[in-house]
Amino acid sequence: MKNNQNLSILFWLFRAKATKDGKAPLYARITIDGAEAEISLKRKVHPDFWDVDLKIDTQQNQEAKKTNAKVITTQGELDAHFTVLQTQYETITPQMLKNAYLGKPLFENKKEDTNQVKLPTLLDAFNDYITIFEKKVEADLRDDGTLRHWRTTRGKLLTFLNSKYQLTDMELSNVTYSFAEDFYDFLTLDIDQKLADATAKTHIKKTKQILTGCVNKNFIQNNPLSDFSCGSQNKEVLPHELYELEIIYNKFLPIKRLEEVRDAYIFQCFTGFAFQDTYDLSPENIVLIGSNKERWLIKDRGKTGVTEMVPILPIVEQLIEKYKDHSCRRNKNKLLPINSNYRYNAYLKELADICGLSAQNIEDREFHTHRARHTFAHIMLNAGVPLEDVSRMLGHKSIRTTQRYCKVHKPRISENMKKAKSAIFTKTGKFRKVA
Structure with missing residues (x-):
């Protein structure tokens, strides 16, 4: 079935319905062959910050971010529904497309039996x-x-x-x-x-x-x-060893973008924050704890809503200080300059090659943002931090999740077994007498 109709989607502000703060509701106008239908995006934007050509809220805040994401998803979903309807119908009306988007029946059934539950x-x-x-x-x-x-x-x-x-x-x-x-x-x-x-x-x-x-x-x-x-x-993700982190941290990088990615990666390895949470960090996430005003990073995880709380280690403090005058701090109130997840991981592969730590096609040795999180758990556990505390710092809902992250060094196992051996046996190998 061939359908040659054209779809036009216009995102516009209904200024006549603006609220007292000046914000106007955002709508999508569907136009097919001159006929129109409108859909409310259930978002409001101040006209001063609405870019008509780019179809974005130009403000640098979370509300603008949500609005712009809503515009993109609405455009994509309307296009997808229209493509599907073109395979089914010779003629599509804007109301049909609107109903498909809203999950309603395409056509009104005026003779519907009101006693029948649909x-x-x-x-x-x-x-x-x-x-x-x-x-x-x-x-x-x-x-x-x-x-x-x-x-x-x-x-x-x-x-x-x-x-x-x-x-x-x-x-x-x-x-x-x-x-x-x-x-x-x-x-x-x-x-x-x-x-x-x-x-x-x-x-x-x-x-x-x-x-x-x-x-x-x-x-x-x-x-x-x-x-x-x-x-x-569950593919095992091998964490970095400390000597690898030292190589990465001390490597001279003449390219600014790689230096910034390296710093963000080291930051992750010593805080345990996931990519999105690291990206969202602002100076407001630095909280002074206790009478000695110890500096902690505290943030609700985007994925689980569980609060992560991590004392700031010296290497992390140095990185925070390094970017105090960076444009990311001045213009966007971000703690660190972070690229998109795609670019971040791509640049990490370059960093691995430069540092001589490339994975050589071994997937669990690749540099990627989540490996940094595993590395933090690995470092903390092997430094003697209790599993419960590591789980809390990672913002995990369950300790079982943390257990998948943590790998224990043989030296630590050996040291713990020596303590157990000493508690159970005498030097001659006999059982100690229970007091």
């Missing part, structure tokens, strides 16, 4: 979950990054439904175990940017979670994906 579809269930999640993000109960992950999963699912079944949605009763197998194959084998095993299973895990919610609400009797294993083999 069960949600698969995408209905996703949309309901995401709508509630959006409210939790606005109330600072959930992280905006996690919300983006849920929207990504919904987008992948929509593309899969169109590719595999030529559908824009699916009844819950039609979801079977093979759905998960097909979805996994699609994500790892069929799409242009093929996903790794763990990433693909993350999307299926989210789909399973939605279906479990449908079971709890009595929309379906059981979860058809319950037996599909979303576990992945």
